[in-house]
Structure formats: C-alpha cells, structure tokens
Amino acid sequence: MATGTVSTFEDSLERLDVGWTRTSPEAVESTLAELIRGPAVGVALAESLSLPESVRRDPTPADLREAKTGVTMASLAIADYGSLVLESTPEGAEQVSLFPDLHVAVLYESDIVDGMEEAFSWLGPRLREGGTDGKSAILATGPSATADMGSLVRGAHGPKAVHVVIVADDEDENEAERVDE
Amino acid sequence: MSKSTSRNEKAEKIRRLMVTEGDAVATNTRGFNTGRYESVANLDDYEELKQEARAIKEDAIERLPELLEQVRETVEANGGTVYLANDAADANRYIREVCEDEAAERVVKSKSMTSEEIEVNEDLESAGIDVVETDLGEWVLQVADEAPSHIVAPAIHKSRQGIADLFNEVFADELDDPLETAEELTMFAREQLGEKIEGADVGMTGANFITADTGTLALVTSEGNARKSAVVPDTHVAVAGVEKIVPSVEDLQPFVELIGRSGTGQDITSYISLLTPPVESPPVDFADDETPIAEGSKSDRAFHLVLIDNGRLAMREDEQLKETLYCIRCSACSNVCANFQSVGGHAFGGETYSGGIATGWEAGIEGLDTAAEFNDLCTGCSRCVEACPVGIDIPWINTVVRDRINRGESSEFDWLVDGLTPDEESGGMDLGKRFFGNFSTVAKVGSATAPLSNWVAQTSVARTAMERVLGIDRRRELPAFQRQTLVKWFDTRGGSRVDAADATREAVLYPDLYTNHVQVERGQAAVRALEALDVHVRIPDISSSGRAPLSQGMIATAEQHAHEVYGALAEHVDAERDIVVVEPSDLAMFDREYEKFLPAKSHERLSEHSYEVMEYLYGLLHNGGDASVLRNAGDRSAETDAVAYHSHCQQRTLGLEGHTVAVLENLGYDVLTSETECCGMAGSFGYKSEYYELSMDVGSRLQDQFTAPEGQGRTVVASGTSCLEQLDALLSRPTQHPVELVAPK
Numbered sequence: 001m002a003t004g005t006v007s008t009f010e011d012s013l014e015r016l017d018v019g020w021t022r023t024s025p026e027a028v029e030s031t032l033a034e035l036i037r038g039p040a041v042g043v044a045l046a047e048s049l050s051l052p053e054s055v056r057r058d059p060t061p062a063d064l065r066e067a068k069t070g071v072t073m074a075s076l077a078i079a080d081y082g083s084l085v086l087e088s089t090p091e092g093a094e095q096v097s098l099f100p101d102l103h104v105a106v107l108y109e110s111d112i113v114d115g116m117e118e119a120f121s122w123l124g125p126r127l128r129e130g131g132t133d134g135k136s137a138i139l140a141t142g143p144s145a146t147a148d149m150g151s152l153v154r155g156a157h158g159p160k161a162v163h164v165v166i167v168a169d170d171e172d173e174n175e176a177e178r179v180d181e
Numbered sequence: 182m183s184k185s186t187s188r189n190e191k192a193e194k195i196r197r198l199m200v201t202e203g204d205a206v207a208t209n210t211r212g213f214n215t216g217r218y219e220s221v222a223n224l225d226d227y228e229e230l231k232q233e234a235r236a237i238k239e240d241a242i243e244r245l246p247e248l249l250e251q252v253r254e255t256v257e258a259n260g261g262t263v264y265l266a267n268d269a270a271d272a273n274r275y276i277r278e279v280c281e282d283e284a285a286e287r288v289v290k291s292k293s294m295t296s297e298e299i300e301v302n303e304d305l306e307s308a309g310i311d312v313v314e315t316d317l318g319e320w321v322l323q324v325a326d327e328a329p330s331h332i333v334a335p336a337i338h339k340s341r342q343g344i345a346d347l348f349n350e351v352f353a354d355e356l357d358d359p360l361e362t363a364e365e366l367t368m369f370a371r372e373q374l375g376e377k378i379e380g381a382d383v384g385m386t387g388a389n390f391i392t393a394d395t396g397t398l399a400l401v402t403s404e405g406n407a408r409k410s411a412v413v414p415d416t417h418v419a420v421a422g423v424e425k426i427v428p429s430v431e432d433l434q435p436f437v438e439l440i441g442r443s444g445t446g447q448d449i450t451s452y453i454s455l456l457t458p459p460v461e462s463p464p465v466d467f468a469d470d471e472t473p474i475a476e477g478s479k480s481d482r483a484f485h486l487v488l489i490d491n492g493r494l495a496m497r498e499d500e501q502l503k504e505t506l507y508c509i510r511c512s513a514c515s516n517v518c519a520n521f522q523s524v525g526g527h528a529f530g531g532e533t534y535s536g537g538i539a540t541g542w543e544a545g546i547e548g549l550d551t552a553a554e555f556n557d558l559c560t561g562c563s564r565c566v567e568a569c570p571v572g573i574d575i576p577w578i579n580t581v582v583r584d585r586i587n588r589g590e591s592s593e594f595d596w597l598v599d600g601l602t603p604d605e606e607s608g609g610m611d612l613g614k615r616f617f618g619n620f621s622t623v624a625k626v627g628s629a630t631a632p633l634s635n636w637v638a639q640t641s642v643a644r645t646a647m648e649r650v651l652g653i654d655r656r657r658e659l660p661a662f663q664r665q666t667l668v669k670w671f672d673t674r675g676g677s678r679v680d681a682a683d684a685t686r687e688a689v690l691y692p693d694l695y696t697n698h699v700q701v702e703r704g705q706a707a708v709r710a711l712e713a714l715d716v717h718v719r720i721p722d723i724s725s726s727g728r729a730p731l732s733q734g735m736i737a738t739a740e741q742h743a744h745e746v747y748g749a750l751a752e753h754v755d756a757e758r759d760i761v762v763v764e765p766s767d768l769a770m771f772d773r774e775y776e777k778f779l780p781a782k783s784h785e786r787l788s789e790h791s792y793e794v795m796e797y798l799y800g801l802l803h804n805g806g807d808a809s810v811l812r813n814a815g816d817r818s819a820e821t822d823a824v825a826y827h828s829h830c831q832q833r834t835l836g837l838e839g840h841t842v843a844v845l846e847n848l849g850y851d852v853l854t855s856e857t858e859c860c861g862m863a864g865s866f867g868y869k870s871e872y873y874e875l876s877m878d879v880g881s882r883l884q885d886q887f888t889a890p891e892g893q894g895r896t897v898v899a900s901g902t903s904c905l906e907q908l909d910a911l912l913s914r915p916t917q918h919p920v921e922l923v924a925p926k
Binding site: 058059081089090123128135137140151153 | 317336340342344368392404431438456457462469472474478
C-alpha cells in the first residue's frame with residue numbers, strides 16, 4: 001500500500017458523503033457501539049475484531065426488516081473511487097449490508113488498494129478459487145441512490161447512509177493473513 | 182400510404198413528443214452528457230481504457246462460440262443451469278416453465294433491456310404470474326403502462342410532477358396526503374416494492390457482463406433492487422444476450438471504470454454486483470420470519486442463466502452489423518445526440534432499443550422495417566463516435582442500414598429525378614434521398630443556369646412541388662448557386678499569385694461542393710490567406726467527396742466518389758502538396774469514411790496529407806508564418822473583436838475545433854465557442870419537411886447561447902456550410918466562415 005492511498009480513499013469517501021472513523025483493532029467494538037443505531041444486525045468480523053453485544057448476529061428475516069443498522073466486513077477498498085468490496089457469505093453478509101438504513105463497514109487499512117486495476121487483480125483469483133464463500137461480491141460505492149423520481153434521492157432500495165470504520169493494522173498478523181500479493 | 186402523408190405523420194409524431202416529453206428528456210440527457218465530459222476528464226487513461234474495452238469485446242465476439250461453451254461449464258459447475266434460447270418465444274417458454282415448476286405466483290425483476298426485448302412480462306402475465314418491475318423508473322412505467330424512452334434511465338421522459346400525478350391517482354386509496362417531492366415518491370415506491378420483493382418466488386435480473394472463467398454476472402446498478410431481487414427469492418433467473426460474455430473477471434475492469442462515466446456521467450454507480458449464482462447468500466423467507474436466515478443455504482437455491490440469441494449470432498456473421506455486439510448499453514450515444522436530446526427514445530428508437538446504436542440492434546433483432554422507422558434521425562454528425570466507450574462507428578452502422586433500407590424501396594416518381602441522379606444505386610429509393618444524394622449534379626446545373634435556377638427554385642409553385650415530391654420543407658431558404666464557381670474564379674484570375682518556386686509550401690485547395698458552388702467567398706478568402714503566408718495554391722476541378730450520397734445511405738455512389746477523388750489527388754500527394762479542405766464534413770470523409778472505401782495505404786496517405794483550412798493556417802503560423810500579414814486589423818473597430826464560433830460536429834470529432842479558436846485568438850479575437858453538440862441542420866436533414874421543426878428545436882439551443890448577453894453582438898462564424906445555413910435561419914446577424922475573418926482583404 002502506497003503512502004497517500006488512505007488519504008485518497010478518505011477524500012473519495014468525503015466526495016460520496018460517506019462518513020469514516022479510524023480506529024485500532026482493540027477499539028473496534030467501542031467505535032461500533034457509538035456509530036450504530038439500534039436495532040442493529042451484524043455478521044462476524046475478522047477473528048480478532050469484536051462486534052458490540054447489542055448487535056444481533058444470526059439475523060432472522062424479521063430482524064432484517066426491523067434493523068436500522070447493519071455491520072459487516074469489507075474485504076477490500078478502492079481509494080480512487082471510495083468503493084468497498086463486500087463479499088457474500090453463507091451467514092448473510094449481503095443481506096445485512098443491504099436491508100438496514102445504515103451500513104457500517106469495517107475495513108483493514110492495509111486492504112485499501114489504489115485503483116480498479118489492483119482491485120480486479122485481487123478479485124479475479126478470489127472469484128475463481130471456489131470454495132463455500134468468496135465467489136460473489138458487491139463493489140459498493142456510497143449509499144443506494146436513484147434519480148428516477150426527478151432528483152437524486154438516497155436509499156432507493158438499499159442503505160441511505162454508509163459509514164466506514166478503518167482499522168489500523170496489527171501489521172504482522174494481517175499482512176500475512178489478508179494480502180495475497 | 183403516399184410519401185408526403187407519411188412525412189406529415191412523422192412530423193406530427195415528432196411535434197407531439199417534443200411538446201410532451203422533449204423538456205424532460207432534454208434536461209436529463211444534457212445533464213448526463215455534461216456529467217460524462219466532466220467524469221472522463223478525471224480519468225488519466227481514458228483513451229487507453231476505451232481501447233482496452235474495445236479489444237476485449239472484439240476478442241470476445243470473435244471467440245463467442247468457445248466462450249458460450251465455457252460459460253455453460255462454469256455455471257453448471259457452480260450448480261446452475263444454462264439455456265441458450267434461439268429467439269424470444271423460446272426464451273419465454275423456458276422462463277415460464279421454470280416459474281411454473283416453482284409454482285411461482287410472483288416474479289420480481291430488476292431492470293433489463295433484454296427482458297424488454299423478449300417481452301417476458303407479457304408472456305408470464307398471460308400465464309397468470311404477477312410480474313413486478315423493482316427498478317423505480319421501470320416501475321413508474323409499469324404503473325403508467327408506458328415503454329422505456331432511454332436504455333439506462335427508462336422513465337427519463339417523465340417529470341417529477343408527472344410521476345406524482347400518476348401515483349396520486351393510481352394509489353389514491355393508500356395515500357393520506359398526496360405525494361410531492363422526489364424523496365416522498367422514492368420512499369413510497371421503496372415501501373411498495375419492498376413488500377413485493379418480500380413475497381416474491383422468483384427474482385429475475387439481466388446481466389451487463391458475464392465472465393466465462395467463473396460464470397459471474399456483473400450487474401451495474403444504483404438502487405439495490407437488483408441485489409434484493411437476486412438474493413431474497415430462492416430462484417434466480419438471469420436473462421442476457423449472448424454478446425454479454427467476456428473471457429475473465431479481470432476483463433471487467435475497464436468496463437467498470439467506463440460504463441457509469443459514459444452513461445449518466447457518474448464515476449461509478451453505487452453497486453456493481455459480481456454474482457456467481459447460485460450465490461452463497463442464504464435465501465430470505467419472509468413467510469417464516471423468525472428462523473435465522475443462515476439456516477438456509479446455497480443448496481436451497483436454483484439458478485437459470487437464459488442466454489438469448491434472437492438474431493445476435495447472425496449479426497456476428499454480418500461484417501457490418503457485427504460491431505453492434507460490442508455495445509455495452511451505456512447510453513452515451515443517446516445522451517450526446519442532439520436529435521435524441523430533443524425527441525427522446527419514443528421517436529428515436531425501435532421496438533426496444535433507442536438512440537444511435539439502436540439502428541444496429543433493431544436491424545439485427547427485429548429487421549430493417551423497424552430500423553427504418555427511426556434510422557433517419559441519425560444525421561451522421563459523429564458526436565457519438567468519441568463518446569462510445571468501445572469506439573463503435575455508430576454513424577457508419579446507421580449509414581449501412583440506410584443503404585439496405587434504400588435498396589428495398591420503390592417509387593412511382595423515379596423518372597422525375599433520374600436525369601439528375603447519375604448514381605450507382607439500384608432504382609427505387611426515396612426520391613428526396615436520391616435528390617440530396619446527387620446534390621453535386623444539382624449544384625452543377627444550378628451554377629450553370631444561375632441566377633435563373635435560384636429564381637425558379639424560389640417560386641411557390643416550385644417549392645410546393647419540391648415539398649410534395651422531394652420532401653423539402655418550404656420554410657427553408659434554399660442555397661443560392663453562384664454562376665461563377667470557385668474553380669472558374671481561380672482560373673480566371675490566372676491561378677496562384679504565389680509562384681511555386683518562391684513558395685514555402687504547395688497546397689491543393691479542395692473545391693468541395695458548397696465552397697465551389699454556393700459559398701464561393703470562403704474559398705476566395707482561403708486562397709488569400711494561404712497566399713499571404715506564401716503558399717502556392719492549386720484548385721483543380723475534382724469530384725465531390727461523396728458526403729452527400731453517403732448521408733442518404735447511398736454507399737455505392739459514395740464509394741465511386743472516393744475512388745475519383747483519390748485518383749485526382751494522388752499525384753498531388755506524391756508531389757508533396759498538402760490537401761487543404763474548407764468543408765469539415767468532406768475532410769471527415771477523407772479521414773474516416775474513406776477508410777471503408779480505399780485500400781489502407783491510399784486512405785492513410787490521403788488522410789495524412791489532408792488538413793482543415795484553419796488547422797493548416799494554424800500549422801503555418803506555428804512554423805514561423807507571419808501573423809501580421811493576415812487580417813486587416815487596422816480596418817476593424819473594437820467591437821468586432823468579439824466572435825461567437827460554432828465549430829462543426831464532425832470537425833469536433835476529428836479534434837480540430839481548437840485550431841480555429843487558436844488562430845482567431847492569435848489574431849486578436851475574443852472567441853466564445855458554442856456548447857451544443859450539433860446545430861441541427863446536419864446537411865440535408867433540416868431541409869426535410871418531416872424534420873424541419875426538430876432541426877429548429879435542436880438549433881434553438883445554439884440560438885439561445887448566441888443571443889444571450891454573452892453571445893449577442895458578437896460576429897458569428899461557423900465552419901460548416903449547413904451550420905452557416907442554420908445560423909442564418911436562427912439569427913438576424915450575418916454569418917461567415919472563420920477564414921473570412923482571417924484572410925487579408
């Protein structure tokens with residue numbers, strides 16, 4: 001990750017009107033607790049990161065319908081665009097990031113790449129490798145939006161707002177674990 | 182039905198759409214178009230990405246049979262099913278059977294033009310299945326029972342107020358207060374559609390791209406309805422044309438960067454879904470809403486990829502229509518098009534597709550008759566060529582289809598234009614087209630008999646006959662032919678006044694049809710400007726470029742002109758003489774279309790040695806030419822220093838607008854440039870009675886800019902003949918070619 005990538009990413013989020021918070025792995029739980037509006041649903045984050053107790057895991061359809069906030073991991077982010085790569089999982093990460101009005105995405109700082117080319121170099125092998133997850137992903141850029149009703153409105157079918165929690169890396173562990181190249 | 186009746190009907194339809202839908206379409210498409218310019222300007226490697234995207238499509242269509250097989254393998258390995266449907270009926274039967282096997286009562290759909298093409302909604306509804314469009318724009322149209330007018334923003338022709346009125350009427354029982362703002366309308370739709378999605382049995386999507394290596398669908402969306410439609414019901418049907426396949430996931434990258442920018446002017450849309458169905462996300466059963474969704478799994482899911490041929494594999498074998506298959510349906514060619522901006526897709530479109538590229542799609546899928554209904558609305562201005570992210574020569578496809586349509590027509594009045602039409606066409610095409618296509622002969626006769634020919638042509642008897650038989654609108658002033666052509670004038674004055682031996686360069690000034698017969702003054706000005714900079718000029722009597730017949734779809738005739746022109750110019754090129762062209766549409770012929778007619782080497786040589794006159798002057802000045810010998814600066818008062826300049830559409834596509842501006846500025850002019858893509862005249866287009874009002878509507882934007890405070894009072898210059906004619910009709914000020922401001926008197 002080149003210097004400047006993170007600040008480029010933050011500039012892109014600014015442009016998209018997407019909020020962000022930088023935090024440490026230990027403080028993820030408390031950071032999230034402050035950001036979420038209840039009721040909240042979530043799927044398990046990376047192993048060393050905790051969800052607040054108030055976030056309902058293993059949601060039911062009724063939970064999805066009622067939830068105001070959904071918390072998921074983002075596998076990758078693209079600095080130039082402010083995009084997040086949200087991978088689908090058997091636990092329902094896709095639904096959790098989609099139904100509630102606020103989507104809070106948790107992202108390791110080291111998973112921010114510069115541009116679309118780097119993102120697709122990562123996505124190609126990832127989508128080809130098979131297995132039970134990692135075969136579908138959404139490139140999500142800002143909240144859901146439509147201009148079909150005469151002017152731009154956020155929250156057409158999906159979230160009205162997105163917030164990114166950027167987690168500083170525990171360099172040794174995460175570099176080895178998450179960055180393939 | 183007679184020609185003039187059908188012309189009247191067409192004029193009436195266009196008039197009605199301009200009134201009812203024109204304003205909304207114009208505002209939206211021009212917003213998208215401006216957004217495109219801004220968004221692509223932020224890409225450092227825009228041209229490289231376009232070339233990459235083009236190369237991927239060329240390769241994918243070339244290898245389509247092999248990629249189809251690969252997609253079948255990868256999708257089946259994932260646990261899905263692939264069905265290759267020959268045509269719409271075949272596809273609909275398959276989809277209906279899938280729904281019936283699932284005992285489906287409701288299908289929720291995300292936006293898909295291909296599903297519009299096969300009319301699957303109607304088919305499923307006739308089987309008693311409820312079909313709900315969940316894209317907000319599509320849903321508005323479903324409620325209104327209307328067809329899309331734009332391939333990306335289907336309800337672009339409807340205003341916020343129009344949608345509010347519609348909802349307030351249709352949903353009166355469910356509304357306490359009438360809906361008014363875009364926010365209220367969106368939230369109401371979200372709520373209504375959310376319920377429909379919760380109870381859906383089957384989700385149907387399209388696909389913008391399909392990757393052969395993984396069987397992944399890429400969906401380009403913004404609302405989130407495609408995500409919900411794909412993930413909530415346990416059965417997913419995706420409908421896509423066979424041309425949507427690309428080899429690998431990595432190949433998606435340039436398209437992801439280009440598609441939103443090219444279409445609505447967004448750097449990227451909110452969601453690019455990369456779904457490899459059946460997806461691992463568990464289905465969501467809202468009927469059993471207390472069971473955690475994770476108890477469901479991928480094994481509960483079914484996925485059907487329905488690939489549609491419906492004429493596409495035949496288009497792949499058609500050397501001319503094949504390029505259409507590269508289209509990624511971004512809508513750039515609609516948004517950039519001046520005519521589309523005025524009328525929208527309900528006039529500029531066929532059964533399903535709209536905009537410039539629709540001619541290719543409709544000709545290949547529905548047939549020539551459907552394409553013929555709107556093909557004339559492409560004026561060949563070529564502004565879409567550089568806007569297209571995969572570089573499709575859309576005007577050429579329109580020309581080819583026009584040619585094919587021409588060959589299918591016949592007329593009782595053929596004898597009337599026969600004497601004036603020494604063309605290469607088999608008989609029977611539209612008389613008006615044949616007349617305009619043979620304008621070089623008309624001009625020769627016109628000059629030879631001027632001014633009598635002009636007086637006769639202007640009589641009301643003649644104008645009535647011309648309108649009835651040829652479709653020339655009597656509200657247009659006809660070009661006045663000059664008795665003394667440019668070639669004759671040049672001969673009479675004794676050729677060039679700069680001796681070849683003393684000249685810095687030698688140039689051939691190409692006597693294009695209009696400069697030679699109608700706007701002789703600009704040719705004379707060009708000669709004076711060139712000679713002032715020590716250029717030895719020649720003006721040989723050379724055939725017209727073939728632009729006129731080409732714009733009428735008379736390809737064989739145009740090709741004949743190309744051979745004649747090249748034959749006449751080749752020796753000059755060999756003698757290291759530069760070819761200087763005044764009329765931009767003729768230079769564009771040499772540069773672009775002659776590539777189709779001449780051997781590659783010949784085309785390259787001619788193209789390399791040809792220059793637009795202002796581009797050439799720019800080059801001369803840049804290489805040390807003395808600007809002080811141009812323009813009689815002392816003769817002019819201060820206010821004439823301000824110039825309003827309208828470049829020519831094809832000149833812009835060639836990237837030559839800037840040279841004129843630079844030369845004018847170099848000589849002390851303050852230049853305001855026009856913001857419109859095209860003046861609306863577009864050669865013969867604005868003369869045709871069915872298009873006269875549309876042409877004036879398109880021109881009104883230019884009129885507005887040049888009569889606004891910033892433009893009013895400026896000397897008006899334009900590079901193209903037809904632009905000058907249009908400006909004469911729109912403005913009360915005289916107009917001229919920029920070279921007339923530059924040449925010494």
